[in-house]
Amino acid sequence: MDCMVTGGNVKVLAKAIHSLSRIGEELYLEPQEDGLALRTVNSSRSAYACFLFAPLFFQKYASGRNPTFRCKMAVKCVQAVFRSLSSLEKTVERCHIELNVEKSRLTFTLHCKHGLLKTHNLSFQDSESLQAVFDKDSCPNILQAQPRLLVDTVLHFPPSLEEVSVSVSGERVWFRNHVEEEAERSRAMLTELCISAEEFEQFAVSAPTRITFCLKEMRGLLMFAESSGLPVSLYFDEPGRPVVLSLTDSVLEVNFVLATLSEESHPQNHDNTNTDRRAQPPPPPDDFMNDDMDFLIAMETTELAAGGSGCSPPQAQDAGMSQLRTRAASEGEEEEEDGEEEAEDTGRPPNKKFRSLFFGSVLPTSSQATNQTLRSQDVLASDSEDEDPESS
């Protein structure tokens, strides 16, 4: 493999790597015929990111004599090559990436101003291809907006917020912070941002839906999107099925696939009203704008002589905000699996409610991966032998 990135594209490559580092710890690099793919996945397998750079992105691109070369390396090592973005922009003229077969190293050479050459020889591990299975085109809901809109939206939420809920109706979208624990719910501040469909470049909603996913991972994408200026598309279906955040231009395709919380199945509720209630996000009082709604506080805390300050029934709790679980409703084309055990191993409690995404090939290194493969309902890719994780 041998490729050369020049000019402004060096910064784009660098930003991509920084963006990937927000998701996972290992960077999977695969030179393909259609371009160089950089991918990563988080430890609980609930978030996957892929940057595909077409051959035209490079001044020179050769995927190499060995068509099945694939490797992974610690993302921090690669990040170190592209450490300071601002100085990168000013000093680096070209970046040369080359596979050194004899020494089993991937060499990154930065050609800087004044004839300065910075060479990084990174070791790697052979690995299988990392490919999440997802299909954007089958998603009934598509939103597309300029990155600025989404960046402005997430500004309203604190950096510590783990999960965000996105609800759509025919004309509006609501972003809300998601509060999981019952105990927190009573004391947590709830923030909701409502945006009209008119602000989106594309707004296709098949049915009112609400999905909840990890905001931190979306921020990783928005970081890249903002600097690229490319519109961001969100493809999603019902809760439980992953949401795909995507950016494309002629030389680059970026996809972030994030798991969403699934709704608890309610075996008793088969009638239409309940289904509707669950699927439909509670419409916010439209007339808040016109100031017609008025809420009276229940007077539990004060006992007054008058006692006449009337109590009105508390505002009905959001009917749609049902408790979310990871029960896997097994269907023929189930794409997700229960990630609960895995998450406990990795010690990331917030993600244990997210189902992990299904991956088409075996990832050899951890026993968790083996468990995952065994439990899969469908084999969407043929089994491959475990590669020897040790590089020579």
Next chain:
Amino acid sequence: MKFRAKLVDVGCLNHFTRVVNTISKLTKTCTLRLTTDNLFFMLSDKVANGGVSMWCELSQANFFDEFQLEGVSAEANEIYLEFQPENLSRALRTAQNAKSLKIKLTKKHCPCLTLAAELPSLSSVSRVVTHDIPVDVIPRRLWQDLKEPSVPEFDVSHRVQLCRLITEAEVSIYLPPLKTMKNVVDRMKNLSHHLVVEANLSGEMNLKIETDLVSVSTHFKDLGNPSWGDDSSQGPSQDRAAEVMACARVDIKKLQQFLASQQVNPSKAMC
């Protein structure tokens, strides 16, 4: 019990935000008292341990275009709420360019102060951001614990009085620019745990620290002394010779915290 207010002026919103930011830096929990004419932010504990007690009064007409209040009862037409100013600060932070801001007392999963800001958008329909801040309604029987401290009316143009160190008011003096004071106290903080504040009726003030190794003092002159409107409180100080210093020893960290929290630029600050 009902409360509803609307604010449309950007300058007012900005000023209100800065007041709330100041308070959120001083304390984690705070009491908000709403009357038909005013808002009061109060903190009234920890005084015995040399902590910060705070009382802040805002005239609602200076900030809000609409303000409706129905208190707990007809004769007690007020509402007392306990809340975390950090939440309010956070809610206001992203609404700085709002076309309008509405605040309401609501009941969601618990009593809440709901802020709704209408933000500019790319389309004809504004974006609306809503924040529900959980609050506790303070029952009437506890209101007397939260009475305002007995200090005379100050003749100031801004009716925002942000902090009082509780001492006996033998001397009162206008403070030097708070930024200057903050710089001085920041440097002294590393040397000592306590600081002595001295002031006299000739408009002189000293900030002093003293340790085994070093003593440092900073002197301010020509600060001016406010005249108290109420004669009765001037009793002790009338007998006082102008140069005699009254002094108080305070925890330097608390003083520094107070000075660091100031986000509003007051026209006058008094000690």
